[in-house]
Amino acid sequence: MAVVSSTDLLSQVVTVMFAVGLAGSAIPTYTAHRQITWLGMGLALSPMSLWLLFQPQPLQKVVGLACLIFLVTASLGARRLSAALVDAFRLTHELERANRLAEAAAMTDVLTGLSNRRAFLDHAEQMLRYAVRHHRPMCAVMMDIDWFKRVNDTYGHRVGDDVLTQVAEVLRTRVRGSDICGRIGGEEFAMLLPDASVQDACRLADEVRSHVEQLNFASPDGRSFRITASFGVSVLRPWMGEDIGILLHSADEALYQAKAGGRNRVDVALPASP
Template sequence: MRLEIATDITERKQMELELRAAHEKARAAALEDELTGLHNRRAFFEFGEQLLNQSARHQTPLTLVMMDLDHFKIINDTYGHQAGDEVLKQVSGLLKARIRDCDIVARMGGEEFAILLPDTDMTMAHVLASRLLALLCNLVVSYEKSRISPSASIGISSLGNGDRRLEDLMCRADEAMYQSKAKGRSRVTLAT
């Protein structure tokens, strides 16, 4: 009888552990972009709001870099969507390799990426964004017999005294990113 009860308890604990592991795996999958392995938009906002609240509470700098790949539709139309996917994967790998563990990088959708940089002011963010842009412009993605050279337009904003939501930073970084596009693309623009 005791052996049966012990076995039943062990089996129940094993089932609970398996269920917990499956739950954690599903939660992680819900926060990850399937193609690139980066955080997705949902994760960016979930983790980003925490960083924003910490930065506001401790009065430390927080900077947002928004990046949109230039002429990505042309890449897809010319080389095919699988080639475009390969570009997205390699750009994502480049971003992951160049940021700190405390930073948040996410694919926001399509060919748009966001990088949230805690304890980073505009000057430091501009240096990082310029380095990323230079690396990106030197990146050559080989796909079948094609060689694809992506570029990007980048906008940067930082946490201001009146900012209460991540969307406040994003709005200014987006505006700066579109100014980069309007000025000829493949450049970094700081939000005013």
Template structure:
């Protein structure tokens, strides 16, 4: 945008003594207005929220302002074309050709945009020269058209190559994102895997500790899960794990962290959660899991260990150990229950 305006200004400066001054002033005035219009469009785009920068919202505006600017450049060059001055005509054609080359460099990934820009800049002056009686003028016009045909051919190849490179780049980025998600996600339940749970839980616990808040940790184990696998098969066991993963996700708050630590064991970290709320969440989890079943005769239950503490007096590993011990006490007490451990004084 700035380059096209500077090119016109330089052309007018170099040909000031050869061109009609009134035509030069009119051309530069109109070109200044279109340049300011495009500048306002770019500033508006930059200030817009990211969700308001979609191609559907901006591509048409960009096309219109680009076509307007290129058309004014080409018609303005024709307007200042000196009728009897071959040197001045050649100077204008050289600048027009330079503008077409710059269009290739700027818009080469958008072939139609490139071709439209080249046509609007080159054709007015080229057609005018082609209609002149002088063989030299016609030869210059033909040379420009031959050059333009090579540019069009090169643009097609370059546009195709850039499109392929762009597509491959985004495919690789997408594959990279999927790989990152896969490395952090338990493929069966959709929850964090063991490593990701400890990474996220440690970060969340540290953040909660800075705020001197409360924290709750739950350890959940499916009752008689081996019996489910042995009786109904591992496919049925996998379905149970998937459904429990869904239940946990539905019960979890936005700031909560949940993960499958392995087998049928799950862990949850609830930051800034008073004891009463943590107990309510644990009991809701237990009740929802108890509504699941493998068959009409065989239901599913879980034992849950819950520990609540103030973060400034707690350590994440210690909380997990205490919650794990509480979970085994829940199993020893008859399963399908929640056992609570309070490490430090909490506010209900």
């Protein structure tokens, strides 16, 4: 309004086209904010349009009216575009959230909240490759609840689920943040302990064993009972080309030794010499 000539129709039309361009640029720039879009378009185009409507020449009035019509139609279009963009943002966010929940559900044991077998093995493979590459110690611990079938047969599966849940909570509170813990079978759990010696692994397993032994459970008829668990520990032997399957198998063999030796104990699969 400060630079436009009040007598030169060509300069007025050029200024109007410039204002139309400014108003149109507000649509893609502020689409996600409907009120700011309308404000930007109005500030860019309405002063010149209103000024032209009050000029004496009919052509000036037509140009001003055309600008106002453009402003109204563009505002309606911007409203629809803004609503569509907001809906797209919301749907994208909901889809990403649903994907995250689905991915977490696929990697989590529903009952205990620990990693399921698939997630445990995936993480374990990555951890083993890191340990071998950087020559870091690592141990595996296999755990099995003693006489768990007897618990299910005697007290029912609901009580059995409570046993699994409380045992999982003991594991969750005892392991370190860098450790991997998962339920890999019915009553069988596994732990992978990076940067841990055999002594560290045995100490942790014995702590978990002691806490599990102290748990109290109630049967449907009100009687209380306790459970025990057996543990097998194995140590990574990179010079033998071990993979995660061999490491867990060694821990599983030590677990069977613990069960054969009377249960409620920790046994170690001794490593072979390099």
